[in-house]
Amino acid sequence: MFISSIVIFGLVRAIPGDPASMMAPEDASIEEIETVREDLGLNDPLLSQYVNWLADALRGDFGRSYIKNLPVLDLLRSAVVPTLELAVCGYIFAFLVGLPIGILAGLKPGGPADYFATFFTISTLGIPNFILGLLLLWLVGVQLHWLPISGRVSVTEDPVQAARFLILPTIAVGSSLASVMARFVRASMQEVMNQDYVRTARSKGLRETDVVLRHALRNALIPLITVAALQVGALITGAIVVEVVFSRPGFGSLIVGAVTGRDYVMIQAMLGVFVGVFTLANMMADIAYGFVDPRIRQG
Amino acid sequence: MDLLIRESGRVDDMNQDLSQGRLYEWRHSSQAFDVAYRVVSERRGQLALFILLMLVLGAIFATIISPYHYSEQIRGVRLIPPSWGHPFGTDHLNRDMFVRTLYGLRISLAVSCGAVTVGALIGVMSGYIAGYFGGWLEIVIMRILDTMLAFPGILTAIAVLAILGTGLKEVSLAIGIGAIPVFGRLARGQLLQEKNRDYALAAESLGANPARIVLRHIAINTLPPLLVQAALFMSSAVIAEASLNFLGMGASPPIPTIGILLSEARPWLTSGAWWFILFPTLMLSLLLIALNFLADALLEATNPYARNK
Numbered sequence: 001m002f003i004s005s006i007v008i009f010g011l012v013r014a015i016p017g018d019p020a021s022m023m024a025p026e027d028a029s030i031e032e033i034e035t036v037r038e039d040l041g042l043n044d045p046l047l048s049q050y051v052n053w054l055a056d057a058l059r060g061d062f063g064r065s066y067i068k069n070l071p072v073l074d075l076l077r078s079a080v081v082p083t084l085e086l087a088v089c090g091y092i093f094a095f096l097v098g099l100p101i102g103i104l105a106g107l108k109p110g111g112p113a114d115y116f117a118t119f120f121t122i123s124t125l126g127i128p129n130f131i132l133g134l135l136l137l138w139l140v141g142v143q144l145h146w147l148p149i150s151g152r153v154s155v156t157e158d159p160v161q162a163a164r165f166l167i168l169p170t171i172a173v174g175s176s177l178a179s180v181m182a183r184f185v186r187a188s189m190q191e192v193m194n195q196d197y198v199r200t201a202r203s204k205g206l207r208e209t210d211v212v213l214r215h216a217l218r219n220a221l222i223p224l225i226t227v228a229a230l231q232v233g234a235l236i237t238g239a240i241v242v243e244v245v246f247s248r249p250g251f252g253s254l255i256v257g258a259v260t261g262r263d264y265v266m267i268q269a270m271l272g273v274f275v276g277v278f279t280l281a282n283m284m285a286d287i288a289y290g291f292v293d294p295r296i297r298q299g
Numbered sequence: 300m301d302l303l304i305r306e307s308g309r310v311d312d313m314n315q316d317l318s319q320g321r322l323y324e325w326r327h328s329s330q331a332f333d334v335a336y337r338v339v340s341e342r343r344g345q346l347a348l349f350i351l352l353m354l355v356l357g358a359i360f361a362t363i364i365s366p367y368h369y370s371e372q373i374r375g376v377r378l379i380p381p382s383w384g385h386p387f388g389t390d391h392l393n394r395d396m397f398v399r400t401l402y403g404l405r406i407s408l409a410v411s412c413g414a415v416t417v418g419a420l421i422g423v424m425s426g427y428i429a430g431y432f433g434g435w436l437e438i439v440i441m442r443i444l445d446t447m448l449a450f451p452g453i454l455t456a457i458a459v460l461a462i463l464g465t466g467l468k469e470v471s472l473a474i475g476i477g478a479i480p481v482f483g484r485l486a487r488g489q490l491l492q493e494k495n496r497d498y499a500l501a502a503e504s505l506g507a508n509p510a511r512i513v514l515r516h517i518a519i520n521t522l523p524p525l526l527v528q529a530a531l532f533m534s535s536a537v538i539a540e541a542s543l544n545f546l547g548m549g550a551s552p553p554i555p556t557i558g559i560l561l562s563e564a565r566p567w568l569t570s571g572a573w574w575f576i577l578f579p580t581l582m583l584s585l586l587l588i589a590l591n592f593l594a595d596a597l598l599e600a601t602n603p604y605a606r607n608k
Contacts, residue, residue, distance in 0.1 A: 122588060122591075125588060125591045126585070127587075128583075130541075130542055134565065134580070135580065138573065233454070237453050241542045241545065241546065244546055245565070259457060259460055259465075259548055260465065260548065267458070271458055275450060
C-alpha cells in the first residue's frame with residue numbers, strides 16, 4: 001500500500017503538461033503563471049511534495065481538482081455512492097445467479113443445468129460487460145421500453161425508480177462475475193460430491209438437499225472466497241465502464257474526465273482510492289478464509 | 300519386429316501410430332509439432348483457428364474486399380440498414396459499416412498483439428531474471444511486480460494512459476504494461492521448477508552462460524503455460540482495448556476501432572439503427588470466443604492433466 005502510494009505519486013508527476021499554465025487564465029503572463037505554480041507548491045522539492053500529498057491524503061484532503069476547481073474529496077464523495085451501489089448490486093447479482101447455476105451444473109454434469117452453464121459461460125466470454133450493457137440498453141430499453149435507459153435516481157428520493165434505473169447496469173456489471181463463479185462452483189461442487197464425507201452423510205440417511213446444502217456446499221464454497229475477492233477489482237473497473245454506457249454519474253465519468261483533461265490531482269486521488277479498496281478486499285478475503293476454514297488459522 | 304506385429308494383426312494404439320509412419324515421426328520430432336497437431340485435431344481448436352483465420356484475413360484484406368475507405372462519406376446512404384452494397388449498413392455520417400468494422404477488427408488485432416508482445420516479453424524476461432539469479436534482484440523485481448498487481452483490471456492501463464496521453468500505440472503499451480506482473484510471476488514459477496532439473500544442471504556444469512541456459516534450455520520447457528496465458532491474455536487485451544477506446548482514451552474518432560464504433564452507435568440506439576451496434580459486437584464476440592477456445596485447446600494440448608478423462 002505504501003509502495004503503491006509512491007508509485008501513484010511518481011506516475012502522476014511524470015504526466016507531461018504544466019498544470020499551472022492550465023489553471024491560470026488564458027491571457028496570464030509568465031509571472032502570473034509562476035505565482036499559481038508557487039501556490040500549488042509545484043516548485044517545492046519532489047520529496048516534500050510527496051510527503052505533503054500523503055499527509056493530506058491520509059487526513060482526507062486530496063487537494064483541489066485543477067479543471068473543476070473543486071475539492072477532490074467532494075467530487076469523490078459525490079461519485080462514490082452511485083458507483084458503490086452499482087458495484088454492490090452487481091456483486092449480489094453475481095452471487096444470486098452464479099451460485100445456483102454452478103451448484104446445479106456441478107450436481108449433474110451433462111444435465112440441462114450444465115448445458116445452460118456452458119452456454120452462459122461462452123456468451124459472457126464473448127460479450128464484455130460494456131457491450132452487454134449496450135445490448136441490454138437497446139433490447140430492453142429501446143425496443144421493449146421496459147426500463148429507463150440512462151441516468152440515475154437516488155435511492156433516498158424514490159426507491160422504486162432508483163431500482164428501475166439500476167437493473168440493466170447491474171446485469172451488465174454482474175454477468176461476467178456470475179459466469180466466473182458458476183464455472184468455479186461447478187468444478188468445486190463436482191470435486192466435493194465425490195468426497196468421503198458426502199458418502200457418509202448419504203449413508204446416514206440424510207435427505208439429498210441436506211447432503212448438498214449442509215455438507216457439500218459449505219466445503220465447495222471455501223475456495224470461492226479467494227475468487228470473489230480477486231474479482232473485486234474487475235468488478236469496479238467493470239462498473240466504471242458500464243456507468244459510462246448508461247450515462248450514470250460516478251467514478252466512470254470522473255476518471256474519464258480526469259484522464260482526458262490531465263487532471264493529475266484527481267487521477268492521483270482516484271488511483272489511491274482504488275488500490276486501497278482492492279487491497280482491503282484481499283485482506284478481507286484472507287480473514288474470511290480463516291473464519292470459514294479453521295485449519296488455515298492454526299496452520 | 301515391426302513387420303511381425305503388423306502381420307500378426309494385433310494392432311494396438313501404439314502400432315496405429317507407428318503405421319501412420321511419417322505423421323508419427325513428424326509429430327514426435329518436436330513438442331511444438333505435437334502441440335500443433337493436438338490443437339488442430341480437436342474440435343474446439345479447429346473452430347478457433349477457423350474463426351481466427353477468417354477474421355485475420357478479413358482484417359488484412361479489408362481494403363481489398365470493400366470498395367470504400369473507412370472515412371469515406373458516400374452520398375445518399377445515411378443510416379441505411381444492411382443491403383448488398385453495404386452488408387453491415389451505413390452510419391450517421393454516410394460511411395460504410397462493413398469496411399469500418401473490418402478496420403476496427405484490424406486495429407483490435409494489432410493493438411492486442413502489441414500488448415501481448417510487450418507484456419509477455421518484459422514480464423517473462425523479468426520473471427526469468429528474478430527466478431534465475433535470486434537474491435536481492437529477485438526481491439526487488441518481485442516487489443515491483445506485486446505492486447503493479449495491486450492495480451486492478453484496466454486501471455493500470457488508465458494510469459499509464461494518463462501519463463502517455465491518448466492514442467492507439469499508447470493503448471497497446473498501456474495494456475501490455477498491465478500484463479507484465481502476470482507473465483512475470485508465471486515465468487518465475489516455471490523457471491524455479493525447471494532450474495534444478497538435471498538437464499539445466501548439466502548445461503551449467505558444461506560451462507554454458509546463464510543467458511544460454513535459460514533461453515536455450517529452460518525457456519522451451521517453460522513455454523507451454525506461458526503460451527496458454529498469452530492466448531488468454533490476448534482476449535482480455537481485446538476487451539481492454541475496446542473498453543478504453545469506448546471511453547475515449549484511445550484513438551480519435553475518424554479512426555474506426557470497435558470501441559469507437561460502439562460509442563458512436565450509442566446515441567443512435569433510440570433511432571432503431573440495430574446494425575450500427577450489432578455487427579461490431581458480433582465481430583468482437585467471435586474474436587473473443589475464438590481466442591478463449593484457442594486457449595482451452597492449447598491448455599489441453601500442452602498439459603496432459605487438463606485433458607478430458
